[in-house]
Amino acid sequence: MFNRAQGSWCVKVFYGPGTQAAALQGCQSQQATLTGVQDNTERLAIAAAARLVINQNGGGQGDVWLGATRKPTCPVASSCNGLLTFDWTDGTTTGIAGFKFAPTEPNGIIYPNWHNSNPWGQQNCLVELISGNSEVAKFGYAHGDMDDQHCQNTFRMYACGKKP
Template sequence: MQKSTLILVLCAVSAMADCPAAYRALLNSQMKESTANGCAADWKFVNRPSGGWCMKVFTGYYESKAEAEKACQTVDATLSGLQTADEALYIQAAILAQVPESSGSLWTGIQRTKKCIGQKLTATCTNLTSFEWTDGATTGTGGMVFQVGQPDNQGLNQNCALFLASKTPTISARGTYYAATYEDVGCALTTFTPENIGRKTLGYVCGKKADK
C-alpha cells in the first residue's frame, strides 16, 4: 500500500483525524504520478492488467445506480469496478475524508450477471460469480468482497450492489454490516430511515482509461 493511501486509511479509522486535510494531501501526493501516466491531477492512477486506469471518488446522493452512471458520464467516465483490495481501501478512505458521516455507501461499476438474475446463492451463482464488473477495465474478483451471507438476492430483485465505507470495522444498520465490503441491493433504492441511515449512499466512484 502506498504511503499516500495509508494516510487516508489512518484518517478513515480515526475520528480525531483532519480528514479533509488528509484528502488534500493525498491529491497533492498523487498528482505527479497521475499526470505522468495520463490521468488528470485530481484522479488516481492505477496500473491494472488491462492497462492504466484513472479513478475518482465523488460525493453526492443518488438513489439509483443509473443516476450515478449518468453522473460519471458527465466527466467522460463510467462507474468503476475495483481491481484489488487496495483499491477498495482507497475508495473507502477517500469518501470518508470528504464527508462528515462516519459511514455510508458508494455506487461502483458492479451488477448481477444475466445467468444469476432471479437466483439466490447456488453452486453456480456464488459470492464470486453472481456479479460482474461493468466498466470494461476491471478483471478478476480481487476487489469483489461481499459481506457474510451476501449476495442473498432478497426478493429476487437485488441486481446491483453497494460498497460500504466505515470508520469502524462494523456498523449496526438493521443488522451488522462490515466495512469495505459489498451487499446486494436493488438498482433503485427507497428512502433511508434512521435505522439504516449508516448505509445511505454518500457518493460514487468513476473511472476511465488513462491517456498514456
C-alpha cells in the first residue's frame, strides 16, 4: 500500500498475458483499474513486485501494463516533452513524478507498413520494463524504465490499483 497525498492506494502486479484492454479487464475483475505511478518510490516498488511475478512464471524479461494513455495533443514524440506525453487513467494518480522513460522514449512509433493497413496505429499505451535477473531489461533499457507501446501488443503482466 502507498500513502499518497490523495489517500491510500493499493497496487498489485498480476501475471496474465494479454493486451492493454485485457489487462484492464483483469483489473476490473479485482474491483480495481490499471494503476498510475505517483512517484519514483512507487515505480521501483512495482518493478520489484513484477520481478517476483516474472520469476515465478518462467523468468526472463517482461513488460507490465500501467494505467496511462498518450494525450491527443501529443501525437508525435517531438510534439511534447516526454514527461508530458501521457495522462494517468486511474482517476487518482496526479503529476509527472512517477514517469521515468527509457532513453529515446516515449517515441510514439507508427511503423510505416502499419499506418494505413494495420489498426494498431501509434504507441498510445504505457508499460514498465522488467528484468527477472539483472538491471537491464529489453532493448538494453534499465529495469523499471517506462516505454510507450501499442495497446494491442501482448505482454506478460499488469499492475492494478485501488483504494483500500
